[in-house]
Amino acid sequence: MSRLIVISNRVSRPSKSGNQGGLAVALSQALRESRGIWVGWSGEVTDNFTGHIGFAEDEGVKTATIDLEEQDVDEYYNGYANKTLWPLFHFRIDLAEYARDFEGGYNRVNKRFADTAAPLIEPEDVIWVHDYHMIPLGQMLRDKGLNNRIGFFLHIPWPPTRLLVSLPHHSKLVSTLFAYDVVGFHTEEWLESFRHYVEREMGGTVDGDFVTVGDRTIQAVACPIGINAKEFAEAAESEQAQDMLTLVRASLQDRSMIVGVDRLDYSKGLEERFNGYARFLKDHPEHHRKLLLTQIAPPSRGEVESYQQIRATLDSLAGRINGEYSDVDWTPIRYVNQGYPRDKLAGIYRAAKIGLVTPLRDGMNLVAKEYVAAQDPEDPGVLILSRFAGAAMQLKDALLINPYSPEEMSDAILRALAMPLDERKRRWRAMMDSVEGQDISWWRQCFTGRLMAVDRDTARVEPETTAG
Structure with missing residues (x-):
């Protein structure tokens, strides 16, 4: 052999x-x-x-x-x-x-x-x-x-x-x-x-x-x-994932959560994501206090100047958006510069009603597939995905958007929040079939x-x- x-x-x-x-x-x-x-x-x-x-x-x-x-x-x-x-x-x-x-x-x-x-x-x-x-x-x-x-x-x-x-x-x-x-x-x-x-x-x-x-x-x-779809789906049912799910839901206080998980990199469209979310907050004040974005972005390549710049830009942008829209008991963006183990991450994915994956260009983007695999089949969340991610060629039942357009992102968030359960389940099932059928093996x-x-x-x- x-x-x-x-x-x-x-x-x-x-x-x-x-x-x-x-x-x-x-x-x-x-x-x-x-x-x-x-x-x-x-x-x-x-x-x-x-x-x-x-x-x-x-x-x-x-x-x-x-x-x-x-x-x-x-x-x-x-x-x-x-x-x-x-x-x-x-x-x-x-x-x-x-x-x-x-x-x-x-x-x-x-x-x-x-x-x-x-x-x-x-x-x-x-x-x-x-x-x-x-x-x-x-x-x-x-x-x-x-x-x-x-x-x-x-x-x-x-x-x-x-x-x-x-x-x-x-x-x-x-x-x-x-x-x-x-x-x-x-x-x-x-x-x-x-x-x-x-x-x-x-x-x-x-x-x-x-x-x-x-x-x-x-x-x-x-x-x-x-991805290893079977293993990731099982991770979402693990004790560690369920503990994280319980913790996150308790912190949300019945609010809906959007989640983004990305290495801190200019190709991931994080600045565009924050601007799209800010546009949603501007256009839909009725959703204030009912929604928040949790962005997990572990730092990377800190020696490269362009990566230092993107971190400074996001720090400033998150602060500006929170300063403009926060209230004493609500902050619209949770911006976290650290990573999480797979089991805990699966629990975070499951807690999120929307997965927001908006790279400006990506070879594949496995976060999109992980978000799908972690969902509860009886109450799945909605994936909003950049059409410029490689994953968009397979996950056609996501809400595909142009990440450069804040209005398009805002409209997709509104549509995802209002999407009925039967449509969410239908879209999730089609995507999960792809994730399972063309897995890492x-x-x-x-x-x-x-x-x-x-x-x-x-x-x-x-x-x-x-x-x-």
Whole structure:
């Protein structure tokens, strides 16, 4: 049996507390089944990079990690990954920073990952590389002579060609994707953007799932990621979730709650969400004191200036809205800068009559699926979802909105509050069927099934249907 070698920026070791994210749970399960190894950064900084590999095994999952130098973190992680690629791939070209040091650090660290992983890989192993931190890694592994099946999955959007060409050396970066056998995206939209770039900028051809540039052909596919729906629904029934549900409901004093749960990031549309909610309060004073928004937003990437700015903006905006509309016994926004374990979060989701998920651009957005999975089937809440989230392609029975329009968001909140039980149940059931049918295990099998089926002797040869 082939082992699975997972390579990603960070390694998530299994936790007895059960607080791993859905992606980590799915990958851990696959690694156990295949006796595989998870390779990545430890999260620790060292004065001098030595190449030392820290091996560990937790809950049957083997991990191999390296420490990076402070310069590596500044240039590769905070720099090229999160100041250049992240904003560009989320259509925020105005925030993207281009620096030679960033690009140099990105390539240097990817080579360090290649140097670390290569000696651990056996000829029959299947390699699965994850996300924008690692785009050139496959080519670096090929340069070391590896002929293994290698797949890559992008967990963020792929930008339109007109934006991607603003990236210095963009064709060089994209060409490294052709070292992989299978490249995956969350949605058909991101896949189509990739195909368009290949055709327009690289002179490539597309034949179904096969994309060819020169003499190199790969499979490019859309596999929308899911959550462990059964486990999350069970978490909503747990003692911890029920305790949190009781606590939140007691604090609401018969008011309805809207909930938002997002990492503190400009792509999540938090400023637009607050403005949309403020518009609702302005347009519908009859709902004052009857409703509140609980926004959970754990800080992230605090070293990056744009993230410092979004936090300052939200602090100011929440204060202004609360100052304008609060009363002595009612505050319209609860703004919380901390995260919660899965079980408690499931209880918060269930307490909310409305889930408000408004990213300006998102590869998928699993919060939308978690909110659906946590609902009481007999009295489900209503999901209001940005049409620019990848999840909108699957959760069509949510109230889909343009997050840039405060009026549209306000109208959706009003509609959700007034929605009758039978309609809420019908919409929830349709969404839950999707969440359960295309869960995290389905996603993993969707991608790895393609990768496992690759014939290594012919996979990198142009198919007859596109020859000539």
